[in-house]
Amino acid sequence: CEKELIQNPNTSKVADNFYTNETELEEAVNAVFATLQLTGVYNTAMPAVGELPGEDAYDETPANDGGVYGMLDDFNVIPQSELIADVWEDSYQGIQRANIVINRIQDIEFAEEATKDARKGEMLFIRAMLYFNLVRTFGDVPLVIDEVANPQDYFGQTRTPVSEVYLQIISDLDEAVGLLPVRNDDNKGRVVKTAAQTLLGKVYLTLKDYAKAKSYLDAVVESKSHKLIAADQVFSLENELNDELIFVVQYASGLSSNTEGSDAYRMFNPTGRVEENMTGTKGHGVLKPDFYALYTEADARKDVYVKTLESGLAFNNKIAVPTTVVADSDSDWVVLRYADVLLMLAEIENELGNGAEAIDYLDEVRNRANLGDYTGATDKESVFGEIDLQRRLELVWEGHRWFDLLRQGRAKSVLGITDDSKLLLPLPASQIAADPALIQNPGY
């Protein structure tokens, strides 16, 4: 009966027998993409981290849901927050999954070498993107780029300095740029070369290396893979994966018992929003009236990107109303798009002293919004002011604002923060408890 003691799972796969061929590797790649849909990544947590601390959005019901959104809004996040625990856990889950594929793909034969390259590039892109989110959110974080065989070996691992993590991010993205394909109709839902270039441009911009940032973003423009489209088409469900979008995390409603949709609609729409019999929104990310007032009557984005309830309460309208279940919105989460590239380039050119080029990029965005060319003062500061305003109006509720203010070093002045420690979020208390080698950020 000794044979009977060897029992292998019949309904789940086992790592020993997996990752053996292209099909299985593709499955693993899909599972890496799947982590981007998690709560702690682009479902709700990263958008909230990127938006709520900014000056335009706020939490209408800050005490609700354990206060995790309200804390971001009020700069009093506690290490016990479930939201930051999700960011940490889900991001690292994605990183580890990417590590697995990167580790295993080398020995696997693919029908097309280009596909293999593309998959590897996708993994590097995703890993870099997640680390980029982590360093901007927490500062120093433990860097793991190998497939973990025994998790217990990682007790005692300390936080890697931000600068070293950035080296890895840059190296990953550099490699990805070389591996990823040019965007076409078949691959537009995946990671394309311009996505890695855009992200790398953003990384360099964050590091204030304007020249390098410019070179990568210029490449995006020159690729002609992307263009601005009508404002009311950018976030339209009929027009998903359109040319303006560079990288999105895809969601779909009504699949797998309503589990593939996004929860962003429910979480961030005002509590008073009723669309037919669709109710149950939670109000964790509405917009301030004075911000809504910045949209002029002519602005094509008004009542498209943003709208108000009858009561006057303003909200982000980029996420489509779900059809059956409130937590199952069909909208993809847009991570990178061409308008962001143009506005980053405007900012870079302005910083490099090329005001005219900056205004050209700015005008592309203004004209799409029906605002006409920029006619204001052309000094660096004024142009920056207009670029900043257009970033707010164009990219509202796409999870950029807080990180923009951080990289520009303006979070304290714009938001009135006096305590430097508020510029980073605390590490999750559960992780400090799990391994004392992780030292909490100061002030928490």
Next chain:
Amino acid sequence: ANSTYSQNKISVKLENTTIAHFIDEIENSTDFRFVYRVKDVDLKRKISISANDELIEKILRQVFNAGKTEFTILENQIYLTQAKNTPKAVNIPITPLIIQQSISGMITDENGDPLPGASVVEKGTTNGTATDFDGNFVLEIGPDAVLEVSYIGYKSQEIIVGSQTTISAQLEPASAALEEVVLIGYGQQSRSKVIGSVSEIKSEDLQNVTAATIDQQLAGKLSGVVINQSNGQPGQDSQIVIRGTGTLTAGSNPLIVVDGFPLSEGSSLGSINPNDIKTINILKDAASAAIYGSRAANGVILITTKAGGLNKKTTVTLDIYGGVQQQSSGMDLVDAYQFAQFLTEARNWGYVSKDPTNRSESDPNSVRVTKLIDGKQIDGRELFLTDLQPYLDGQSGLVNTDWMDQAFRTAPISNYALSISGGNDKTQYYTSLGYFDQEGVVIGTDYKRYSASINLESKVSEKVKFGVNIKPSYSIENSVDQGSRSNGALGLIPLNSPFYRAYNADGSVNISEQLVNEQHEIEGVRINGTPVENLVATSNEVGDSKQRFRVFGNTYLDAEIIDGLTYRLSLGGDYDSYIRNYYYPISVGSYRTPAPRSDAEADQYKQSKVNYLIENTLTYDKTYGDHHLNVLAGYTFQKERIDLTQVTGTGFADDNVRNIAGASTFTAISDMGIWTLESYLARLQYDFGARYLLSAAIRRDGSSRFGVNNRWGNFPSVSAGWVFSREEFFPSDGLVSFGKFSASWGQTGNNQIGTYGSKALVTGSNYVFNGAISPGFITTSAPNPDLGWEIASSMNIGLDLGLFNNKLNFTMAYYKTNTKDLLLDVPVPQQTGYDNVLANIGEMENKGWEFQLAGNNFMVGNLGIGFNANLTSYQNKVLALGPGQDRIATGRDQLFVTQIGHPIAEIYGYKVDGVFKTQDEIDNYPHLDGTITGDLRAVDVNNDGVIDSNDKVSKGTYAPDFTYGFGANVSYKGFNLSFNFTGVEGRTLLDDDLSSLTESGEGFGVPTTYYFENRYHPVNNPDGFLGQPNFGNFSNSRKILRSSVTVEEGNGDYFRFRDLRLGYDFQQDLLDKLKVSALQVYVSGNNLFTSTKWRGWNPDGTSSNILESGYTTGGNYPISSTYTVGLKISY
């Protein structure tokens, strides 16, 4: 004897019938009763007889004349015996019987009081009589007679008559507790020889508690066994902890063995009808349990079900009880008027405290909505609810719904058990039918069980016998998830506001009124109240039914190969089929979503489990003079397969079809698991003159669950005992009549890690590309090929004493268990991509003392008195955790701390000593960030000037310091009164509802009366010491301290009046008239009274995660008080 009966004339007419039928006929039509041994009478012999008004002797003579049977008539009893070898004369003497001597006498008990009904029989004959009410007897006996005097519960005596004509005999009570046979693994043993620690309880002691399952009946009855009835919902199992929790994250279920068949882990005891149980033996120490090896670390529960008996008359027993239950909990919530007061304070203070300089309580809502801060509109929770004004003004007659009254009911419970048992000289049988029906005290919950039992054993020959035990049962349980804020009645009690009615004026259920109204707008701002559905609607309309059909049992063959050597082959099986159907209709709202909702929710979960077991054992039992030897060797193999599918349906057009069939799209999950266990076992038991006892056992287990490098484990044990009272030097007439000292050591294992715990599993995680599912699979659990057994080494030292001729028995034991290689789901640093990894890590110790005292058969006149008491102490200490890890802090706010040198899951919290009443106090006292006035004040325990996690202190654990139980029974003539108390000391709980809803002071839930009366409010309650009500500006300091303030050391202690039972057994004369053999009526009550400080639902509540023991939630179904009336009748 005066044969008055024998003068009666009877008629009988039978053609070509058997002796057996003849006997039945006579017994049915007359008062005569036959007494015989089956082997002495040829029951199948055919006869014909026709008699009209004949003397019995004459009829019997006709019938037995030609046979090999002699008869003797004594009163109404006819004794049939085998004819002596000497050939009988054709006319056997009928009357007078051979009478040579008449003897009379009196039989008394140990106190000299007469014993009515004692049996006096001439040894070697059927000649005998019973004592009368005064203990007297008269008997005519042959020469050289020896009298055997016996009485149930007393030691039999033999008296040589000699020339005496009167005899007085005083009987000594039998030391029943010590003589009785106790079940041990794969065998049995007399209690006086048991060296390990085995607790036994009999059905009579169980039935004092009316419950669906035996676990509940066991609570408080035995030392070393804690039954946590953590879920009082009908049909739910209790948590059974034997001598402390010995594991951290592996399963903590004891192994349950029914009639020799080990059920798979976590098996519900609900499939066993308590009425079918004869005894329960609990193997507590490793030496007793080690024979069950890798599954025994949490203790072993051996259940023996009722069986028939050889040569036993067929008995039909009907046992019926019915009664009512009521909830008993510590929960007490405020009424509508107090709630209006609280909510107004909470909303006002939430508004004012955000900007005290610019805001005032007296601001009307029209002003409030203009008081923006940093451009942000106010939170709707800062509005004053104008609707509440009439309540604040104390107007009478307003809606004031007591939702506890709506959620709870007086619920019926009833049980019907019918059993038939008996046997002839070869075959014995027991069969039963049971029906149990319990409505829960919470509306929408109920449980029904239909069960049967068949136990049959038959001799093929003197050397070979076989048997079958089969137990089918079918149960239906209805209950929604009580903890849910969307549909559970209990979870909704603190959220359903007393301002709303449960029913409309027309009697229909009031659907979604609260959901809609709590989201209404004032001045264009939603009030952000508590939008939940009416619990009456959810409880009645949301369907969640669980049906289980299960049949388990075994069949065995015993063959005595040579004298003393027995081979047994046993084949066991367990089939368990479970279906759960869930439906949440469109027509009932859920949290934040009023009815009609856009879709219904439905799923169906089906699981089937097939388990089989093959056991081969050889037992050799031999006595050579004073040497007694018992050797056991065996091989067993067990395999289980579980299949499950879960189908979720969405896209319901309406509520017409209330299950997944009404859905338009489906998703399904399918899973299957197999585990196997192969074992070799051996045991040697030896005793010398029942005085020196020795036992050694070993089991070798191989399990499919463990890594390839660690598949096999060995589990040895040794034990020794000394019955010093049997030594010659020991005074035989002293106070101490029995004394035994024993010591044991053994190792047991735990393998409850799930079926594929050692594998790195690759599981599904899908993405959508272009709106279509793209299946993803990736490693989600880390591999561990070294994963092996959790091994518990335990030591037991015991002392057993019998006093006053063993009427008083005292047992004490010291136990100490070290568990090594703990199967721990270690929380690992998440940068690895994993949250936990299952590994053999760490070490833990459990130790304590057990005392048990039992007194029986103490007589005061006709009053019989018995009593029992038990006390057990528990000390648990973690000795080691993972490498580089000295503590695991987990659970709510990481307040559950398991660290080296401390017990598992200590609940940490800040010491809170009141509230900050002024800004000045805050400024001059260490405080948490964001503290505002009215917030709780934590004590700076380490005096370092800041409040941080270093100021948290341990407030104790869920695992108690000690548990105890005591009770007594008193009998007088036919009356029997018994009662039991039980208690738990040193238990701490953290309740999620108390800390986040009912005592947090946030305005979302209805507060407890305790909170309301002690809340701080500068004007309305300036002496309050709990946080000021605050809705909408609930500070971080409150969030951090709200759990601490409800966690007090020992808040889960309780003392409970567990059961009270008064029964009356009808006396013989009435039974004769009713033609029944026994009739008992009784009334009983359970959980009549509980003394506890606990303000939540149930002080036995806990999370099933051991690292978070003592964490309870709002769904914690309270234990009910039960009052029943019952009747037990046997034919």
